[in-house]
Amino acid sequence: MTALATRALVTPARRARRSPASPVRRPAHRILFNVLGVIVFACSVFPVYWMVNLSFTPGNQIISRDPSVVPREPTLRNFVTAWTRPAAPGQTDFPNALRTSLLIVLVVVVAALFVAFLASIALARFRFRGRHAFIVGILVVQMIPGEAMMFTVYNLVDDMRLMNTLMGLALVHIASVIPFTIWTLRGFVAGVPIELEEAAQIDGCSKPQAFWKVTFPLLAPGLVSTGIFAFMQSWNEFTMALLIMKGNNLTLPTWLNSFQSATEATNYGAVMAGSTLICIPVVIFFLIVQGRMTGGLVAGAVKG
Incomplete structure (x- = not known):
């Protein structure tokens, strides 16, 4: 009885010390x-x-x-000026620059993800001669700044007669985005165990069915996150767009840069309004993609 009585007295004291109402230091x-x-x-x-x-x-x-x-x-006068008036004489206005940037980004993201997805599967799932050299080559390309190759790229685009065209700038952006997307997607593909596909094949699925029904849903978050970085890299690219595009084909960063003039004072209000307008599509894109990426991560964890 003494032991039971002692335990009955000590237990409430411990509960009082562990109660949520007690202050936590x-x-x-x-x-x-x-x-x-x-x-x-x-x-x-x-x-x-x-x-x-x-x-x-x-x-x-x-x-x-x-x-x-x-x-x-x-x-709101700054926004009206940024939206309706060209930044400089002979240059495009904001709606046309927005259309150009959206078209280029759409082509770059789709093409880069398609090529990088196939390349990452080959690097992570197959063993072939020159595989390690190819991976090292991707890292070396990532280390070279784009400004070091701008004159070479300019000459190539000029020789292909793609200057001041959407296709020319899109090809340049795809070439600069693909190494990073391959390297990133390779990590996602390598992180999915091959045993999941083998188990699906034992249950009766063919190899393509096992990949699309088991592996691909687990890779969807990786595709989304890699697409975000490809989107941002193409959306914010400035140097190559400044060299290749002009007139009515300016992208948003080069359009914003054309507000600066050597003969006229810079309209800083319109510059700030234009910068805010450029950020709005990026914010909307992140709000749409963030929930899907989080949902894909949770769904992949449950399915795995």
Whole structure:
């Protein structure tokens, strides 16, 4: 009885100490890391906020020496200027530049994922002569900056008579995106055990059926994440687009650069408004793809 009574008295005390209502003391280093995380997040978000803030600020207040965190007289004139007027005489406007960028990005993402998907399967599933040399070659190509090859690429595009064409710039972007997509997708394919396909074949599936019904659903998140990086790399590319495209075929980064003029003052309000407009399609794309990528990861884990 004494032991039972002692246990009955000690148990409520332990429960009281473990109850959620009791205050939890966090270590000092965890609080420090949280504060540092908030500071890094604020430093990352502030340039974006300042860009949006200046896009709603009148031009005479942008160049003033007394900047305001919130626009004192918000206006949409900067967005109207960026949307309707060409950045420079003889250049295209925002809708045409947006159409050009979207067409090029669509072609680049589809073509790069198709070629990289086939190449990654060959590198991860098959053993052939020259396989390791090909992988090393992909890494070497990734290390070479694009600016070092811009004159060679310019001459190649000029020889093929594809200057100032969507196909010419799309081929250049595909060539620059494919090495990274192959390397990334190869890791996803190698991470899926081959035993899953073998088990499906034992259950009666053919080899193509085992791949499309078992392996491909597990690779879908990898395709989505790789497509995101291909999208961003093609969407933000500036150097080759500046060399190849001109006039009415400018992409969005080169269109934004044409706001700068040696004879006229730069309209910084329109530049900030144009930068904000360029970011909107990227944000929409991420909002659409993020949920599908997360859902694909969870579904792949359950199926595996």
